[in-house]
Amino acid sequence: xxxxxxxxxxxxxxxxxxxxxxxxxxxxxFAIFIAYPVVRTFALSMTTSDGFGGSSFxxxxxxxxxxxxxxxxxxxxxxxxYTVVTTVLHTVLALVLALVVHAxxxxxxxxxxTLFFLPAAVSLTVTxxxxxxxxxxxxxxxNRVLDAVGLGSLQHEWxxxxxxxxxTIIVVSLWQxxxxxxxxxxxxxxxxxxxxAESARVDGAGPLREAWSITIPMLRPVIEVVVMLNVLNxxxxxxxxxxxxxxxxxxxxxxxxxxxxxxxxxxxxxxxxSFGYGSAISVVVFLVAGIATLLLYRFRKGEx
Amino acid sequence: xxxxxxxxxRAAVVRRPRRGAAAISRRVLWHAVMIAVAVGAVAPLLYxxxxxxxxxxxxxxxxxxxxxxxxxxxxxxxxxxxxxxxFLNSVLITGTTLVLTIAAATLAGYxxxxxxxxxxxxxxxVVTSALFLPGVATLIPVYLELQxxxxxxxxxxxxxxxxxxxxxxxxxxxxxFFDALPHELSEAARIDGASEVQIFWRVMLPLAAPGIATxxxxxxxxxxxxxxxxxxxxxDPANRPIQPVANSLIGQYATNWPALxxxxxxxxxxxxxxxVVFQRWFVAGLTAGAVKA
Numbered sequence: 001x002x003x004x005x006x007x008x009x010x011x012x013x014x015x016x017x018x019x020x021x022x023x024x025x026x027x028x029x030f031a032i033f034i035a036y037p038v039v040r041t042f043a044l045s046m047t048t049s050d051g052f053g054g055s056s057f058x059x060x061x062x063x064x065x066x067x068x069x070x071x072x073x074x075x076x077x078x079x080x081x082y083t084v085v086t087t088v089l090h091t092v093l094a095l096v097l098a099l100v101v102h103a104x105x106x107x108x109x110x111x112x113x114t115l116f117f118l119p120a121a122v123s124l125t126v127t128x129x130x131x132x133x134x135x136x137x138x139x140x141x142x143n144r145v146l147d148a149v150g151l152g153s154l155q156h157e158w159x160x161x162x163x164x165x166x167x168t169i170i171v172v173s174l175w176q177x178x179x180x181x182x183x184x185x186x187x188x189x190x191x192x193x194x195x196x197a198e199s200a201r202v203d204g205a206g207p208l209r210e211a212w213s214i215t216i217p218m219l220r221p222v223i224e225v226v227v228m229l230n231v232l233n234x235x236x237x238x239x240x241x242x243x244x245x246x247x248x249x250x251x252x253x254x255x256x257x258x259x260x261x262x263x264x265x266x267x268x269x270x271x272x273x274s275f276g277y278g279s280a281i282s283v284v285v286f287l288v289a290g291i292a293t294l295l296l297y298r299f300r301k302g303e304x
Numbered sequence: 305x306x307x308x309x310x311x312x313x314r315a316a317v318v319r320r321p322r323r324g325a326a327a328i329s330r331r332v333l334w335h336a337v338m339i340a341v342a343v344g345a346v347a348p349l350l351y352x353x354x355x356x357x358x359x360x361x362x363x364x365x366x367x368x369x370x371x372x373x374x375x376x377x378x379x380x381x382x383x384x385x386x387x388x389x390x391f392l393n394s395v396l397i398t399g400t401t402l403v404l405t406i407a408a409a410t411l412a413g414y415x416x417x418x419x420x421x422x423x424x425x426x427x428x429x430v431v432t433s434a435l436f437l438p439g440v441a442t443l444i445p446v447y448l449e450l451q452x453x454x455x456x457x458x459x460x461x462x463x464x465x466x467x468x469x470x471x472x473x474x475x476x477x478x479x480x481f482f483d484a485l486p487h488e489l490s491e492a493a494r495i496d497g498a499s500e501v502q503i504f505w506r507v508m509l510p511l512a513a514p515g516i517a518t519x520x521x522x523x524x525x526x527x528x529x530x531x532x533x534x535x536x537x538x539x540d541p542a543n544r545p546i547q548p549v550a551n552s553l554i555g556q557y558a559t560n561w562p563a564l565x566x567x568x569x570x571x572x573x574x575x576x577x578x579x580v581v582f583q584r585w586f587v588a589g590l591t592a593g594a595v596k597a
Contacts, residue, residue: 018500020421025412026411026412033446033465034468034469038437040445041445112342114580115342115346116342118346118576119345121576121578123547123575124529125551130349134348145368232436242551257532260443261440264443282440282441286441
């Protein structure tokens with residue numbers, strides 16, 4: 001985004017009230033609902049605020065609490081595992097799918113592409129609810145299908161078991177999001193210069209070799225964007241685990257975002273809302289997302 | 305004699321069906337793989353629709369494809385649970401957010417692209433850096449902020465927050481589109497004595513229509529499907545958009561699958577239709593975003 005060419009020097013010069021007036025509405029929204037809240041999150045994270053006026057300055061007390069809080073540690077691990085696994089699987093599956101779709105005749109490809117994307121047009125909320133219903137023990141359609149094809153022994157309370165809840169949520173996220181990333185790769189494949197691939201084919205390269213040695217390297221900038229989108233989406237994961245398992249059982253699917261929500265607005269603990277501690281966790285998510293963005297950005301620039 | 309001389313050209317013709325046979329079997333295999341993936345993608349959605357139109361009594365044990373269809377689930381969700389209010393709330397919130405975001409992002413995108421002002425690039429970097437910002441990082445202060453404005457629990461409050469959340473990405477896309485437009489037209493208008501506002505309104509805005517369409521479809525899907533802020537900022541069911549309401553229904557009506565899936569289908573349908581209709585702009589936006597980012 002920095003590579004913009006400045007085609008012509010703006011006529012009205014270097015300091016221009018019209019320009020500022022045009023920018024003002026966007027800037028006002030940004031300042032009031034993004035910039036100020038970010039700063040305030042940092043400030044709140046150093047207080048014991050409960051959101052009802054009870055608040056005192058506590059320096060880094062909340063960050064100290066975090067170190068010994070087993071639920072925070074669990075949520076950090078869940079968030080990290082979710083981020084890494086979904087980033088790898090979304091990217092690889094979507095890329096393979098896009099290459100296969102692209103290899104077919106264009107007209108059919110557009111039809112299939114549309115069908116594959118449909119789950120991504122459905123919200124994560126509805127996705128979570130749908131799979132929650134489908135995975136209901138005994139009566140759920142998933143277990144009934146298993147039973148019908150003679151795999152009844154595999155029936156399981158997928159969302160009620162601390163060992164299977166996170167893998168299940170990850171699989172559901174694959175179902176929902178692979179189509180979106182497939183679409184990004186598919187669109188990029190349309191812009192790839194085909195002449196090199198054709199000359200490789202003339203030289204006897206098979207389709208796998210061609211994809212691995214020519215097409216995928218050419219897609220590299222797009223792959224990097226998809227990885228970055230996935231890392232950022234993973235670090236802030238909330239909807240799916242909130243809807244499907246409410247972070248449970250026993251916080252086995254609690255992410256940093258859902259834990260913050262629980263601390264701030266959740267009544268299930270019955271305790272006093274901890275805006276201060278919740279803000280401290282938000283700051284951690286914010287910093288990790290910021291560092292990840294910088295690292296990925298540096299990586300891209302370094303390789304270019 | 306003549307048959308042998310004719311052999312050569314024919315050989316090339318004869319080889320085609322053989323290559324064709326291999327190509328056809330490859331094509332069949334390709335379609336088989338595509339259909340298998342398509343079934344995996346679409347079957348759960350089909351199950352949702354089928355469950356929404358079946359009688360409650362057959363939801364747990366009846367055949368997976370219902371033998372009798374009914375609209376009772378929809379009637380219950382729409383009228384008894386008053387999902388219509390939440391559906392309309394979602395339409396109102398999404399529509400207003402779209403208008404505000406497009407207005408703010410188009411004006412600012414044009415200025416960042418074409419009008420100079422002090423600190424332009426730094427400001428652009430700061431505003432678009434919010435693209436990486438996780439929503440949870442602003443949630444608590446935004447909650448307190450709306451509370452002090454007296455907007456907590458209101459649709460207007462959510463609209464303002466959504467607009468701010470969409471401005472970074474929309475601004476980024478709009479600047480990219482304006483950057484790609486030729487300079488000759490605006491220069492010609494400027495020489496003819498048009499003001500900056502006239503150039504923007506009469507010349508550039510009509511040219512930016514595809515960019516606006518892309519911004520609109522992205523923002524529409526994001527806002528309609530948002531859950532975190534909608535759940536946290538509005539607690540009165542009468543004011544809530546449809547996503548958090550669908551989510552809270554499963555607590556109360558856990559076993560009424562037809563009504564639940566009817567509510568889910570109603571909340572999913574507008575975006576599925578929108579995507580199929582506006583696919584072209586969606587794909588264009590993905591390409592622009594992915595290549596330029």
